[in-house]
Amino acid sequence: MSIPSLPYSRILLAYAGWWVIWFIELSVVLVQYGFDWNTALVDALVTQSVFALAGYTINSSMHAYQPSGKHALYVLGWSIALAALCVVVQRAMLNQFLGDVPSYASFLNSSLWIRGAFGWLMIMLIAVLTWFWVYVKDRQESEQRKNEAIRLTREAELTNLRQQLQPHFLFNSLNSISALVMVKPEQARTMVQQLSDFLRGTIRKDDKALVSLEEELHHLQLYLDIEKVRFGHRLITVIECSPEVNQLKLPSLILQPVVENAIKFGLYDTTGTITITLRGELDNNMLKVEVTNPFDESTAARTGTGFGLASVQRRLDLLFMRNDLLGTSKNSGTFVTTLRIPQSA
Amino acid sequence: MTSVILIDDEPLARSIVREYLNHHSDFRIIGECGDGFEGVKEISQKKPDLIFLDIQMPKINGFEMLEILENPPGVIFTTAFDEYAMQAFERHAIDYLLKPFSKERFDKALSKWKSMTTAEKESTSSLISSISQPEERHRIVVKKGSNLVIVPVHSIFYLEAFDDYIKVHTRDGFYLKKQTMSHYEKTLDPSQFIRIHRSFIINLQELTRIEPMTKDTHVALLKSGVRVQLSQAGYARLKEVLGI
Numbered sequence: 001m002s003i004p005s006l007p008y009s010r011i012l013l014a015y016a017g018w019w020v021i022w023f024i025e026l027s028v029v030l031v032q033y034g035f036d037w038n039t040a041l042v043d044a045l046v047t048q049s050v051f052a053l054a055g056y057t058i059n060s061s062m063h064a065y066q067p068s069g070k071h072a073l074y075v076l077g078w079s080i081a082l083a084a085l086c087v088v089v090q091r092a093m094l095n096q097f098l099g100d101v102p103s104y105a106s107f108l109n110s111s112l113w114i115r116g117a118f119g120w121l122m123i124m125l126i127a128v129l130t131w132f133w134v135y136v137k138d139r140q141e142s143e144q145r146k147n148e149a150i151r152l153t154r155e156a157e158l159t160n161l162r163q164q165l166q167p168h169f170l171f172n173s174l175n176s177i178s179a180l181v182m183v184k185p186e187q188a189r190t191m192v193q194q195l196s197d198f199l200r201g202t203i204r205k206d207d208k209a210l211v212s213l214e215e216e217l218h219h220l221q222l223y224l225d226i227e228k229v230r231f232g233h234r235l236i237t238v239i240e241c242s243p244e245v246n247q248l249k250l251p252s253l254i255l256q257p258v259v260e261n262a263i264k265f266g267l268y269d270t271t272g273t274i275t276i277t278l279r280g281e282l283d284n285n286m287l288k289v290e291v292t293n294p295f296d297e298s299t300a301a302r303t304g305t306g307f308g309l310a311s312v313q314r315r316l317d318l319l320f321m322r323n324d325l326l327g328t329s330k331n332s333g334t335f336v337t338t339l340r341i342p343q344s345a
Numbered sequence: 346m347t348s349v350i351l352i353d354d355e356p357l358a359r360s361i362v363r364e365y366l367n368h369h370s371d372f373r374i375i376g377e378c379g380d381g382f383e384g385v386k387e388i389s390q391k392k393p394d395l396i397f398l399d400i401q402m403p404k405i406n407g408f409e410m411l412e413i414l415e416n417p418p419g420v421i422f423t424t425a426f427d428e429y430a431m432q433a434f435e436r437h438a439i440d441y442l443l444k445p446f447s448k449e450r451f452d453k454a455l456s457k458w459k460s461m462t463t464a465e466k467e468s469t470s471s472l473i474s475s476i477s478q479p480e481e482r483h484r485i486v487v488k489k490g491s492n493l494v495i496v497p498v499h500s501i502f503y504l505e506a507f508d509d510y511i512k513v514h515t516r517d518g519f520y521l522k523k524q525t526m527s528h529y530e531k532t533l534d535p536s537q538f539i540r541i542h543r544s545f546i547i548n549l550q551e552l553t554r555i556e557p558m559t560k561d562t563h564v565a566l567l568k569s570g571v572r573v574q575l576s577q578a579g580y581a582r583l584k585e586v587l588g589i
Contacts, residue, residue: 168401171425172355175444179357182364230355267354268403271380 019052022122039101046093051119054082055126062130075127083120087112158208158318166260166308169226176230191229198222202253208319210249213241213280213287220255220278227263234273235263241280248280248287250341251319254312258291258337261308265335266293287341295335309337316341347459350376350391352384352407353399353423358444362397362423365451372455379403381410382493388414389491395419395458397442400430405493409486412524413493419461421454481532487513487520494520498537502551502569504529506544514571539586541565541579549586 023044030040058079062071091112098104173195180188201219217239224237259276266274277292309326316325320342327338349372351359359377366372375391378384380403388396396418400407408430411417422441424430434441440454485496496515505512505519506526512519530540540546547565554566555575563575565583575583 168425168427171444172358175361175425176355176357178445179361179364183360230357233356268401271382271403 015052015056019048019055022051023048033107035101035104039098039104042097043094046097047090047115050086050090050093051122054086054119054123058082058123058127059130062127063134072131075131076124079120079123079127082123083116086119087116090115154318158315169260172230173226176226180229187229191226194222194225198226209252211252212246213248213250213289214246216250216252216255217241217246217278219253220259223256223259231263231267234267236273236275238275238277240277245280245282245287248282248341248343250287250289250339251315254315254339254341255289255291257308257312258289258339262291262293262335262337264308265295269295282343283340285343287339287343289339289341291337291339293335294333295330296333312339347372347395348375348391348393349373350378350384350387350393350396350418352378352381352396352402352410354379354402355399358399358423361445362451365448368448369452369455381405381407384410385413385488385493386491388418392416393418395421397421397423400424400427405486405495406480409480412522413486413488419458421458482534485513485522487522489520496520498533499548499550501538501548502567502571503548503573504538504546514569516569536586539579539583541583542574542576545573545579547573555580555583 026044026047027037027040030043031037035043058075061078062075091108094108095105098108173191177188177191177195180191198219201222228235228237255278259278262276263274266276274294277290279290279292281288309328313323313326316339317323322342325340325342327340329336329338349366351362351374353359353362356379363374363377366374372395375393376387378387382404384396384398387393398407398410398420400422401424402410407422407424411420422430422434423444423446424441425444431441431443440457442450442454483498485498485501487494487496496513500515502514502516504526505514507521509523510521511524511526511529513522526540526544526546529538529546533546537549538546539549547567551567551569552565553568556564556566556572558564558574561577563580564572565575566572
């Protein structure tokens with residue numbers, strides 16, 4: 001249920017219009033009853049203006065209160081008092097203006113109860129409408145606040161997940177640079193630049209923005225270049241992606257943790273040279289990326305997929321509302337991590 | 346003259362230590378290794394006085410490597426970032442270098458090592474084996490002859506106290522490991538491994554039956570057919586874990 005947000009002036013106009021209708025109605029009734037037009041119009045004008053004012057009063061007083069059972073009782077009492085007050089004021093005013101019209105005074109006195117009942121009904125109607133209005137408005141606002149809170153948490157979580165840079169990687173890279181400074185200053189400088197470009201890439205990106213595989217691979221290459229300085233003698237990487245596949249989209253920085261996991265898994269599980277393969281292809285309107293690393297079945301007592309993959313899984317879950325986009329499989333000494341990224345049509 | 350072996354899987358990380366050591370004529374590098382397996386071999390053969398040791402390495406980590414050495418040499422750890430290990434070092438007052446480290450910090454570690462007495466140097470390595478590491482929840486590294494064997498904990502039938510050693514019983518027979526029962530009681534998953542006797546910890550996966558032996562003693566029958574004696578406290582513990 002939603003309430004269109006009308007400007008205040010239009011609401012007032014509608015309210016006035018409503019009372020004009022009742023004013024006309026009462027005038028006609030009084031003329032039918034036998035009074036002349038002049039008397040009927042004055043009576044109707046005084047009566048309905050006072051009621052309109054009373055309605056406005058109860059409406060404004062209710063905006064300050066949260067609708068609740070306790071307040072319902074309060075509104076009931078308030079509306080009866082207002083109706084009674086209206087009748088007293090109307091009687092005084094009408095006697096003043098129309099006291100010398102023949103037979104009007106006795107008509108007025110005999111119709112006081114009817115007037116009071118009508119006024120009370122009107123005031124109650126306005127009160128109920130106001131109560132309903134305030135209630136729905138309140139619900140809408142709290143719904144909005146809730147949605148906003150959910151959106152903020154989601155964004156914070158995404159940022160958090162994306163920025164899970166392994167401190168190991170950073171400190172070990174700095175250590176490598178420290179070593180290179182003496183033996184190969186040129187290469188030390190190159191590595192500082194690569195590390196800077198890589199770090200810049202991790203802080204610049206928008207969490208939800210999709211980038212092309214080509215861009216993502218470019219950033220990944222910076223990471224791989226650094227890892228090769230550290231493990232150059234043991235690490236070989238192969239990337240197989242056709243030019244068409246390169247244009248497919250995926251969330252930024254999603255590949256690096258997957259490859260980092262594969263490298264760690266491969267390097268710490270075996271002692272020889274390892275080859276990490278990354279293969280991208282279009283499969284059923286999805287970008288499918290397979291990252292393969294060797295592992296030793298006899299010694300791999302590792303359980304689970306580790307934090308690296310858990311955070312990738314969570315990110316995909318938040319971005320695509322699906323939890324089946326990341327998979328792993330083992331066969332004869334190779335560990336395969338498969339990512340599937342839905343492509344919008 | 347102090348003989349030194351460098352153990353780190355990153356060649357550049359070793360080269361820094363090598364460079365810094367060049368300034369100390371009383372230290373001589375007699376070997377370099379890229380993983381823990383090599384490290385065990387080199388240390389047993391060349392018997393260095395001191396090693397520089399990285400923690401995160403292929404196959405077995407630095408702690409596991411130290412555990413299986415018969416007479417471990419003095420150790421200075423070099424590591425990038427490992428909150429867990431750092432806590433352990435601080436507790437045991439072992440010196441460690443956080444990568445990247447300066448020459449001054451390195452020299453300080455060397456003088457600290459030099460000022461330690463022989464007894465202190467020996468005690469550090471035995472302290473190290475009491476450090477419980479996260480890997481131990483998943484695997485135990487043992488030595489069989491000159492080979493290293495990595496035993497995944499799920500393949501363990503039961504552990505048995507044997508003098509100063511522990512017998513790790515698996516499908517492929519048992520391995521000896523210099524460690525204490527209380528260490529494994531603490532480090533192994535307590536919902537999986539139950540100490541049922543002063544001398545026995547069993548893998549719950551292997552348990553098939555509990556049988557009475559005498560009026561108030563019991564034995565546990567394992568899948569492998571082995572009968573393991575339960576103490577009264579052990580029987581109570583087992584019943585609690587099984588919820589009976």
